[in-house]
Amino acid sequence: MSLLEIEKLSMKIGSLSLLKDIDLSIAPGEVLGLVGESGSGKSMTALAVMRLTPAHAQMKGRISFNGIDILGATEPQMCALRGDDIGMVFQEPMTALNPVKTIGEQVAEGIRWHTRASRREAEERARKILDRVGLPEQKFALSRYPHELSGGQRQRVAIAIACALKPKLLIADEPTTALDVVLQAQILDLLKELVDENRMSLLFISHDLAVVTEMADRITILRQGTVVESGDTARTLSEATHPYTRQLALASTHVPARVRPHVEEAGADNLLDVANVTRDYPGTRRSLFSRPEPVRAVDNVSLTMKPGASVALVGRSGCGKSTLARMILALDTPTSGAIKFRGLDIAGRSEAELRRPRRNMQVVFQDPYGSFDPRHTVERLVAEPLHLLERRPDRKERRDMVARALHEVGLGRSDMEKYPHEFSGGQRQRLSIARAIITRPKLVVADEPVSALDVSIRAQILDLFAELNQKLGVAYLFITHDLTVARAITDDVLVMHEGRIVERGKTSDVLSQPSTEAAQALVSAAPDLHRAIARRLQEQG
Amino acid sequence: MTAYLLKRLLIGAATLVVASVVVFLMLEVVPGDPARVMLGMNASEAQVELLRDQMGLNQPLIVRYLDWARGLLSLDFGKSYTYSVPVIDLIRERIVVSFPLAVIALALSTLIAIPVGLFAAARRGRAGDTAAMAVAQIGVAMPNFWFALLLVYVFAVWLRLVPAGGFPGWGAGAWPALKALILPAVALALPQAAILARVTRAALVEVLGEDYIRTARAKGMPMRAVMWRHALRNAMIPVLTIMGLQFAFLLAGTIIIENVFYLPGLGRLVFQAITQRDLIVVESVVMLLVAAVVTVNLLVDLSYALVDPRLRTRQ
Numbered sequence: 001m002s003l004l005e006i007e008k009l010s011m012k013i014g015s016l017s018l019l020k021d022i023d024l025s026i027a028p029g030e031v032l033g034l035v036g037e038s039g040s041g042k043s044m045t046a047l048a049v050m051r052l053t054p055a056h057a058q059m060k061g062r063i064s065f066n067g068i069d070i071l072g073a074t075e076p077q078m079c080a081l082r083g084d085d086i087g088m089v090f091q092e093p094m095t096a097l098n099p100v101k102t103i104g105e106q107v108a109e110g111i112r113w114h115t116r117a118s119r120r121e122a123e124e125r126a127r128k129i130l131d132r133v134g135l136p137e138q139k140f141a142l143s144r145y146p147h148e149l150s151g152g153q154r155q156r157v158a159i160a161i162a163c164a165l166k167p168k169l170l171i172a173d174e175p176t177t178a179l180d181v182v183l184q185a186q187i188l189d190l191l192k193e194l195v196d197e198n199r200m201s202l203l204f205i206s207h208d209l210a211v212v213t214e215m216a217d218r219i220t221i222l223r224q225g226t227v228v229e230s231g232d233t234a235r236t237l238s239e240a241t242h243p244y245t246r247q248l249a250l251a252s253t254h255v256p257a258r259v260r261p262h263v264e265e266a267g268a269d270n271l272l273d274v275a276n277v278t279r280d281y282p283g284t285r286r287s288l289f290s291r292p293e294p295v296r297a298v299d300n301v302s303l304t305m306k307p308g309a310s311v312a313l314v315g316r317s318g319c320g321k322s323t324l325a326r327m328i329l330a331l332d333t334p335t336s337g338a339i340k341f342r343g344l345d346i347a348g349r350s351e352a353e354l355r356r357p358r359r360n361m362q363v364v365f366q367d368p369y370g371s372f373d374p375r376h377t378v379e380r381l382v383a384e385p386l387h388l389l390e391r392r393p394d395r396k397e398r399r400d401m402v403a404r405a406l407h408e409v410g411l412g413r414s415d416m417e418k419y420p421h422e423f424s425g426g427q428r429q430r431l432s433i434a435r436a437i438i439t440r441p442k443l444v445v446a447d448e449p450v451s452a453l454d455v456s457i458r459a460q461i462l463d464l465f466a467e468l469n470q471k472l473g474v475a476y477l478f479i480t481h482d483l484t485v486a487r488a489i490t491d492d493v494l495v496m497h498e499g500r501i502v503e504r505g506k507t508s509d510v511l512s513q514p515s516t517e518a519a520q521a522l523v524s525a526a527p528d529l530h531r532a533i534a535r536r537l538q539e540q541g
Numbered sequence: 542m543t544a545y546l547l548k549r550l551l552i553g554a555a556t557l558v559v560a561s562v563v564v565f566l567m568l569e570v571v572p573g574d575p576a577r578v579m580l581g582m583n584a585s586e587a588q589v590e591l592l593r594d595q596m597g598l599n600q601p602l603i604v605r606y607l608d609w610a611r612g613l614l615s616l617d618f619g620k621s622y623t624y625s626v627p628v629i630d631l632i633r634e635r636i637v638v639s640f641p642l643a644v645i646a647l648a649l650s651t652l653i654a655i656p657v658g659l660f661a662a663a664r665r666g667r668a669g670d671t672a673a674m675a676v677a678q679i680g681v682a683m684p685n686f687w688f689a690l691l692l693v694y695v696f697a698v699w700l701r702l703v704p705a706g707g708f709p710g711w712g713a714g715a716w717p718a719l720k721a722l723i724l725p726a727v728a729l730a731l732p733q734a735a736i737l738a739r740v741t742r743a744a745l746v747e748v749l750g751e752d753y754i755r756t757a758r759a760k761g762m763p764m765r766a767v768m769w770r771h772a773l774r775n776a777m778i779p780v781l782t783i784m785g786l787q788f789a790f791l792l793a794g795t796i797i798i799e800n801v802f803y804l805p806g807l808g809r810l811v812f813q814a815i816t817q818r819d820l821i822v823v824e825s826v827v828m829l830l831v832a833a834v835v836t837v838n839l840l841v842d843l844s845y846a847l848v849d850p851r852l853r854t855r856q
Contacts (some may be wrong), residue, residue: 076764083761095752100774100849109544109770110760144852161760324745 021163033216104142121525210527234536254459299499312486315496362436368428426457586791658741689728744776785841
């Protein structure tokens with residue numbers, strides 16, 4: 001008999017249909033992976049089980065959990081279930097914890113609420129579960145606040161909250177999407193262990209097929225609010241009989257066809273020369289009178305890039321890769337060392353002096369939602385870098401340049417009058433690329449440019465990057481913790497760890513045979529769909 | 542944390558110094574000679590000159606400022622020109638009316654605003670919210686002296702529950718004295734409460750959209766408990782900020798309200814002193830009010846650190 005049974009669940013908000021006839025079931029102790037692209041209804045399905053859906057959502061169908069009719073239950077009945085029999089872990093560890101309460105309070109709170117335990121007892125149990133999720137009290141006192149912990153540690157606290165009362169069902173909604181690959185692997189292992197130990201069922205939601213394959217016994221694939229296919233994980237994904245399943249599987253392992261741009265390799269001058277760059281930040285003051293110890297974010301880094309090159313800068317979160325990128329873009333000044341772009345030293349220059357280099361280097365950010373002013377038209381947004389040009393184009397020239405940039409990224413001239421909210425996430429990332437290439441830069445720095453995108457969109461954007469590299473001869477510096485991106489689109493790779501570049505070389509060599517510990521950790525933690533399917537099939541015999 | 546505290550204290554002290562200079566200079570440029578006002582219209586030029594000498598008004602500006610500032614520090618505010626008694630005595634006599642009035646008004650506005658804000662935020666978008674915010678909107682728009690007159694009409698003239706004005710003094714017993722302060726306190730508090738309720742609601746609505754609220758709900762806590770235990774404290778920072786800023790308006794409001802209710806408080810003292818060119822009284826009372834505002838804002842800054850642990854570790 002299944003623990004959770006969803007039958008013909010439909011959900012509407014106003015006239016917008018979010019879910020349509022969802023069927024899904026989880027047996028006790030089973031791990032079900034719920035896969036789909038953004039907007040496919042994965043999270044809404046999970047929230048429906050918790051009955052934490054938006055206030056105006058109308059639901060039809062049946063959800064039965066452990067014999068209880070969820071949609072018919074009263075609010076007090078639901079409160080009794082939530083946190084006790086059903087625990088939930090959310091995607092964003094940085095915001096999932098209350099910033100003004102200690103981690104001990106936050107874990108103990110649910111225990112006290114459900115068991116009526118005394119403060120002391122609840123704290124004792126909180127201590128135990130925090131210890132179990134890898135936050136022993138000696139190092140992580142219960143009196144710590146969330147801001148004193150890293151993202152991975154906060155996700156451990158969130159897991160402790162969800163698992164404190166050993167729920168029958170744990171729901172994990174993209175629990176590792178915001179973490180780097182090494183942390184992801186650790187958190188996934190922790191979830192697996194907890195599920196085994198407590199014989200919990202797990203509803204594991206992810207957009208990442210490789211991660212789901214590692215975790216789930218069975219998968220259910222959602223698309224636009226309906227179930228496309230559901231079945232045994234390894235079989236479903238290896239046979240990929242359904243066209244959408246096949247499309248997803250192909251997209252998540254997509255490697256763009258690349259033609260190297262024509263660049264005279266040996267003779268060409270370096271596009272970028274970074275020599276012995278170090279960046280210190282002031283540390284936190286220990287007492288009023290002692291000088292704070294500086295924190296070294298980037299430590300004696302040197303690198304060069306040729307025109308038209310495509311280089312990946314990979315490393316775990318907090319390793320200093322974004323700081324390095326900011327210095328290369330002259331948005332931050334090195335504490336020591338020199339950065340030369342096309343022969344010109346850019347460190348410590350005035351904005352006026354930086355106009356020419358800025359024209360030749362542009363940036364694409366991770367979040368296609370946050371990087372546009374929602375009140376500006378596309379024409380204005382994409383034309384933004386044009387003020388860097390020697391001669392201001394007139395209105396007609398400007399429109400022509402915007403139109404050409406839009407055309408190059410696969411959008412049309414008519415998109416010029418629109419506003420950012422009229423575009424999907426993938427289209428918005430195209431807009432940021434259009435904005436980056438409008439001044440014909442020689443270097444584009446892309447900071448996690450595809451990690452916020454769905455797999456199929458991501459494949460398209462990678463194709464676009466590859467095409468522009470060839471067509472415009474623009475060099476790329478990709479900053480990422482995702483090795484599949486590095487593999488797909490770069491020739492050389494730099495592995496960064498604790499502020500230093502610890503390994504460098506041809507991407508294919510370094511990623512197939514990493515020699516340093518830091519690189520090995522990244523490579524072995526990186527989820528890989530083919531490997532995961534093979535392992536599962538082998539286990540099943 | 543110590544560094545934060547020291548920095549706040551220094552900023553507060555600097556504000557007081559700057560304010561004292563501004564207050565002193567402002568009254569220097571106001572037309573009207575206090576010596577002439579004291580002696581009346583018929584005094585001769587020589588008499589006025591003599592008095593000016595006695596009062597030290599003929600000394601250089603900087604000397605007079607330093608004299609005055611030194612006096613302020615030792616609570617020796619000098620003698621009133623019109624009453625010929627030490628200013629400190631006047632203040633002592635009046636502060637026992639104004640201080641309780643301000644405290645009652647502040648407490649009242651907080652006690653009204655926060656529950657209303659919670660109520661509206663919990664029902665956001667529904668009828669209760671709309672009604673509460675409509676009332677608050679009227680409260681924001683209404684001038685307090687007019688509202689005061691309305692209160693007098695209803696509660697003093699019509700229902701005869703409280704006196705329409707005047708103050709019997711604390712010697713007449715706590716209850717009659719408090720009774721005389723109720724209407725003025727309500728008149729001061731309600732417009733403030735209206736603003737504060739709107740701020741509380743807005744802050745709560747924003748906090749309720751945060752991920753950690755969902756986490757708390759997923760623990761199995763009912764909405765009401767989530768509001769009190771998780772949302773309110775996180776919403777307190779903007780509320781405290783507005784409370785600190787409003788305190789200055791509250792003090793300014795007392796000048797009007799004390800006149801409407803004929804209360805012998807600091808507000809009325811300063812109002813009379815201005816019309817009588819009793820500059821030394823004006824300067825002293827204004828400095829006292831500045832000190833009160835600075836102190837309240839210092840307390841607000843410290844309370845941030847109590848509310849939000851992130852501010853304790855940062856400097």
